[in-house]
Structures are given as structure tokens and as C-alpha cells.
Amino acid sequence: MNGLHDLGGKDGLGAVAPPPEEPVWKAEWEKHAHAMFPLAFRAGFFGVDSFRYGMEQIEPVEYLTSTYYEHWVHSVTHHGVRLGHLDPEEIEKRTQYYLENPDAPLPEGQDPDGELVAFIEAVIPAGATAARPGEKAPAFAVGDRVTVVNEVPKGHTRRAGYVRGRTGTVIMAHGEMIYPDTAGNDLGEAPEHVYTVQFTNAELWGEESAEPNGTVTFDVWEPYIVPATAQETAA
């Protein structure tokens, strides 16, 4: 979707202002919000692509003014409700209860065998790769000149606005990986070859506006690109 989350190259968003030091978590609730990501994944709420799509559907002003872990909570809620794991009325009722009773404890855990702790201890070092090695021959190779097609789908995609229609060079080929344009839209993994494409700053921002002596790389799935000459002929 052509959403506000697609921030690459937008102007006017202010200073980065990195502090010299900061804690891993800014508040206790952030730990709980973080843990919801692997635990709700385990419970079948989402895969990583759907999880991102949940965040992309946050109302735009809220997206820009709320924090990272609020985005996570939003996506957990979005998918939890959508798939029937969470009852929205129950969430509102309990939110009100904990607002009025901030010191009220959480319910007792229902995990006598410690399976959830074991899952956390297993998933963090193991991860869950998106690589799906397959038999499909890649259509492109390192060194190819390619153009990102100007296609703007409504659902989840990783086709960032600032690279659409731009031409660059394939500098790495990574094999087949889960395709976010299907996986993020409940349409299955449908793996596609992934490539890293390098663009000059001038190609992205124009000769006059670009910083000198710089390039940007962007990873694309095969359907995102066409041979540069084909695009030029079609244009």
C-alpha cells in the first residue's frame, strides 16, 4: 500500500537527535509488547509480513506520532481480532479496568511445563528464515541493469515509492525467499528470487538535488523488476 510508513526520502521529519545512551526498554510495558511478537507468532496471529502489514494500516497521523512498540501492539490487536484470537470488546473492557486499577495483577499463567519460556529460548537463537531454496531459475544475474516497475498495489508490498520507476544494477542475488506481496496478504509464501539493486543518488533524487558520491541499495523480489531496456522501450 502507498502508505505513510513508506518514509524513504520524505523531507521535513526533523532531527534524528541520537542520545548518547539509552536503555533497551524505555518502560516495563515495552518488554511485554515485544514478547507479544514471538508469542503471538507462535499462536498463529501472523507471520512477519502480515505483522508489518498490520502496522502499515495504523491511521497515518498516529503512525508518525506513536512509538515503535505501540505499532507492535496495534498489529497484534489487528490480527488477533481479525482472526478471532482476541475479542475487541473484551480488550476495551479490560483496558478500562486496568486504567482504573493500574496496580491490579495479571491473571495466573497457564503454562505449568514452561513451554512458552522454552519457546522463547529456542526461537531467539534459531530464528525463522525466509529463504526458500527452490528449482526456479533466476531471471536476473549480478551486473544486470534493471528498472523497478511502477506498480502500486493496495495491499502489503515492499515496493518503496522512492525506487519505483528507477533504474539500477543488480549487485547480489540471494535465491528464493518468501514473497511479501503474497505472504503479507494471506496468499501464501509463493517464493521469488531476491536481488540487491544499487542505485546512484542522482538516479533517485536528480543530479541537482542528490548528494555526491553516493549510492543506495534496495532489495527487490523478481516481480518488482524488469530489464532496464524493456522498461525504456515500453516508456
Add this chain to the structure above:
Amino acid sequence: MSASHSTAPVASDHQAEVVARVKAIESIMIEKGLMTTEAVDRLAEIYENEVGPQLGAKVVARAWTDPVFKARLLENASTACAEMGIGGLQGEDMVAVEDTDDLHHVIVCTLCSCYPWPVLGLPPNWYKQPAYRSRMVREPRKVLREEFGYAVADDVEVRVWDSSSELRYWVLPQRPEGTDGWSAEQLEALVTRDSMIGVGAPKAAQ
């Protein structure tokens, strides 16, 4: 321009609402057997004490002292890190990119906040906020110079890696001058999180 509205403190009533909402969702998940506070505590402990930039520093220091390992790291960062017991969630398929005299790398994720957790831990807040995500692909030299105090010479190419897929990029910085003969253990202490993101240099040799 004033500081970004995105970095402004969140109003306390809003904060109270967020805290209550997280508790509400967690309480439902606990009752369904999908979550426990023990699992939350274990995850928090892992990212506070076990998985962080000290792991990336070990990998970098080894690459600086072991050319054969460095070649393996640049060929396949995930398998090279796995030799040292390092890897996993949000770094299943990692790529280490090497700074040289005429090329400097920096990482960003413009579409969300992708970051190589197994070697760098969880991302700093600025990495996840709109200012860094929007500007790093458009004016990286300016951001590096003005926001991070890290000036890149004009004759050095700045290459920005936008982590748009599940590949997780991170930077192998240049070994500091004056460290000939240092052990990997000594060098580890010079490797900073920021030098592996590409927004800073390693510490200088003392």
C-alpha cells in the same frame, strides 16, 4: 525547525492508556495459555544481558585478526557467525559489508525498522523513528555529519543499505590505526554498535 514531533514525550494519560491496553491484551493471552510473564521476563533478560552489540564486536574483532575468518564472514555472514554461536531471530540471513579507504557503508530500513538483532541487539529508538528512516537514503552525508558527528570524506563513497527484504546487513568497520599486534579481546572493546550500523567510527586506540 524544532525537534521532530515524533520524538516528543508522550503525554502521560496516553502512556497510562498504552500501559493498560498492553495489560488487557496480555491478560487475555495469559488466560488462553498463549503468554506468561515468565516468558516476557526471559525474553527481556536475553536482550538485556545476552544478545547485544557485544556479540557483533566479537565477530568484528575476530575478522580484524583472522583473515581467513574475515573471508568467510564476507562470503556468508550467517554461517560465519554461527561458528561463534551467534545468529537467530532477525538475522537468519545476514550480510556483512566491509568499509574500505574509499567506501563507507551505513544501514537503514525505510519501510519499517529491520535491524540485525543477533549481532547488534535491539535497535536504538532513533533507528526506528521517522527522521532517520526518511533522511538516511536522501542525505546520508548530512545526517552522518550533523546528527552523528561523523564526517565522511568527499572522495569516499557513501553506500546506504535499505533493508527492504529479510536480508540483514551490517557494517564491518575499518580496524583502527595503532592497533598492530592487539589481540581480538583487546580489539573487541573498540567496536561500537554505531560503527556496525555505520553511523560512527570504532573507538580510537588509547
